[in-house]
Amino acid sequence: MTKDLNTENKILEAAMRVFTRKGYSGARMQEIADEAGINKGLLHYYFKSKDNLFASIFDQAFREFGPRTTEIFESDAPLLEKIELFVDRYIDFLMEHPYLPPFILLEINHRPEALIKRIQDSGMRPNPMKLMMQIQMEAQRGTIRPINPIHLVFNIISMCAFPFVARPMIQAILQIGNEEYKAFMADRKKAVFGFVKDAILVTSD
Amino acid sequence: MTKDLNTENKILEAAMRVFTRKGYSGARMQEIADEAGINKGLLHYYFKSKDNLFASIFDQAFREFGPRTTEIFESDAPLLEKIELFVDRYIDFLMEHPYLPPFILLEINHRPEALIKRIQDSGMRPNPMKLMMQIQMEAQRGTIRPINPIHLVFNIISMCAFPFVARPMIQAILQIGNEEYKAFMADRKKAVFGFVKDAILVTSD
DNA sequence: GTCTATAGGTAGATAGAC
DNA sequence: GTCTATCTACCTATAGAC
Secondary structure, eight states: OOOSOOHHHHHHHHHHHHHHHHHHHHOOHHHHHHHHTSOHHHHHHHSSSHHHHHHHHHHHHHHHHHHHHHHHHTSOSOHHHHHHHHHHHHHHHHHHOTTHHHHHHHHHHHOHHHHHHHHHHTTOOOOOHHHHHHHHHHHHHTSBOOOOHHHHHHHHHHHHHHHHHTHHHHHHHHTOOHHHHHHHHHHHHHHHHHHHHHHHBSSOO | OOOSOOHHHHHHHHHHHHHHHHHHHHOOHHHHHHHHTSOHHHHHHHSSSHHHHHHHHHHHHHHHHHHHHHHHHTSOSOHHHHHHHHHHHHHHHHHHOTTHHHHHHHHHHHOHHHHHHHHHHTTOOOOOHHHHHHHHHHHHHTSBOOOOHHHHHHHHHHHHHHHHHTHHHHHHHHTOOHHHHHHHHHHHHHHHHHHHHHHHBSSOO
């Protein structure tokens, strides 16, 4: 899994995994060092403190997480196409980085102020304004049902993201392993988009 | 807020709040004692260890969380009525206990095996089987669009629960305080039900 | 750059007075 | 039942050899 990375990247990778499993307070520098295959002292050589290491990890995570969303939200495609693209790419992205949603939610609930400041500093602007205006316009033109754009956006994000933060529970309920879970989520891309389409389109297929 | 409870209940209430804010490892016995307005030694008098206190909290949380869901899922009401009731009661319940979703998600990702065992032991059986069969039947009768019952159930739960686990982020994005957030979630009850109704009903009104 | 050893601080748990 | 004081263990961070 961990290939020939330099020490700094090995630490970052290991730290991401451990922080995700244990949360900030639960994570031990020793465990991170073990997982990175290096010594504990080296952690402090590369990253002055645990806090500093965490900040590095978090920034990296958010720099991957944020822009993709914004990019799609603010593109010029027609609404339905945009939604389909968003659902597809968003779920794909979360499947590539399954550790991210729990990690972000953990810290969002742990230190909200710190997180919000960090997001703002990172230059990522979670601004679905353009998308919402597009929704409102289409509703006025009558091509989609009248709907509160904010709720629509949150509906879509919720349906995509929630299964990832609740993943262990879902696997337990459905009694499925990792491979079946992946298949389930792949299937879900079509399911969510179809659901949204049916909900907002005036004419049924 | 904390009225005239006996010491044990004061501790349980305080512990729930602190565990929710900080997670298991982040929570400090001292902070729990302070929040309960009692001494640290008393915590160990009532609950032998931190681990034991946590287990008590968790069981209590899940005993409230589970049955309400199951009850509605397995009632005899017509599908749409059942969904409306579920969305309404579910969001109401989460608004009364806003600390629960982050708390459960934290532990679900931290110690999945322990959680799953605990859920099973608690007698709560998250079994939406009856509801899914009802969905399938209505789809066959043609009263609703054909839909995968599993995805429908997850869609509904996701749209209700996700805004609670992502609450701090939502408040940051919408730039709203606690009161406005409550109003938003109250409004959301209608929004989610309307959305689901539009998505599954064959005839648009 | 990488390691070992250790200092310094903190948190869970216990003992014992009241 | 409730408190104060203290023990013990562990974890971050640093110092210093190689």
